[in-house]
Amino acid sequence: MSDVPSRLAENLDQLRRRIEAAAAASGRPAGAVTLVAATKYVSAEIARQIAVAGCLDLAESRPQELWSKGAALADLPIRWHLIGHLQRNKIRRTLPLVTLLHSIDSARLLAALNDEACALGRRVDVLLEVNISGEAAKHGFQPAEVERQLSACVELAQVRVRGLMGMARLEGGPAEAERDFASLRALRDRLARNIPAAVSLAELSMGMSGDFEAAVRQGATLVRIGSALTEGIESAADSQ
Numbered sequence: 001m002s003d004v005p006s007r008l009a010e011n012l013d014q015l016r017r018r019i020e021a022a023a024a025a026s027g028r029p030a031g032a033v034t035l036v037a038a039t040k041y042v043s044a045e046i047a048r049q050i051a052v053a054g055c056l057d058l059a060e061s062r063p064q065e066l067w068s069k070g071a072a073l074a075d076l077p078i079r080w081h082l083i084g085h086l087q088r089n090k091i092r093r094t095l096p097l098v099t100l101l102h103s104i105d106s107a108r109l110l111a112a113l114n115d116e117a118c119a120l121g122r123r124v125d126v127l128l129e130v131n132i133s134g135e136a137a138k139h140g141f142q143p144a145e146v147e148r149q150l151s152a153c154v155e156l157a158q159v160r161v162r163g164l165m166g167m168a169r170l171e172g173g174p175a176e177a178e179r180d181f182a183s184l185r186a187l188r189d190r191l192a193r194n195i196p197a198a199v200s201l202a203e204l205s206m207g208m209s210g211d212f213e214a215a216v217r218q219g220a221t222l223v224r225i226g227s228a229l230t231e232g233i234e235s236a237a238d239s240q
């Protein structure tokens with residue numbers, strides 16, 4: 001496995017440089033952007049190496065996978081992010097493990113999260129997912145619904161909204177992706193002028209391996225990167 005740590009360190013270093021350059025282009029320090037490593041393509045052992053390499057924000061898109069990696073890596077101070085759809089019947093096992101839920105996409109889910117957080121005596125930090133591209137296959141609130149959801153969240157004492165999450169349209173090229181990110185940021189900026197005090201829209205989770213630089217230029221504070229980080233890694237591990 002001697003290959004894996006050096007390959008990971010190299011990939012992380014390159015990604016951090018690219019993030020830093022894109023952040024500078026938007027007049028922000030590199031520290032304004034958190035690299036969240038999407039570990040869904042790799043084993044718990046590789047996820048461990050990513051954390052050991054210094055990237056302690058890890059993300060899974062499926063709750064069951066987050067539970068199993070969370071248990072396997074419980075000895076490390078990892079901040080787990082859920083970046084995929086959460087069914088209500090998976091809330092109870094997921095909540096104690098996660099730092100931030102990125103993909104909250106319904107009022108029913110918000111209410112159920114609030115109930116469960118009450119029962120656990122804790123608060124839960126969430127991002128509201130917005131369907132910026134308007135594609136039917138995408139999860140998320142319609143942009144026009146977000147304002148009403150933010151007002152409704154004030155009633156949910158255990159839920160803390162920290163910002164918005166979105167994805168660029170699947171079919172578009174880099175220019176369309178950048179436009180999608182710009183529109184999420186514009187929505188955030190518009191809503192932020194008039195939001196309840198209990199709500200924050202400071203975080204913008206947008207950008208993946210193929211488009212994170214555009215997202216950072218447009219104001220992303222969290223980028224979710226999987227394949228570009230673990231490129232060449234599983235094969236290096238397999239060949240040992």
Ligand SMILES: *Cc1c(COP(=O)(O)O)cnc(C)c1O
Pocket residue numbers: 038040061083084207208209210224225226227228
């Ligand atoms: C898998 C995933 C990512 C990371 O995708 P890559 O293209 O591999 O970087 C980001 N966001 C979500 C919601 C994902 O499911």
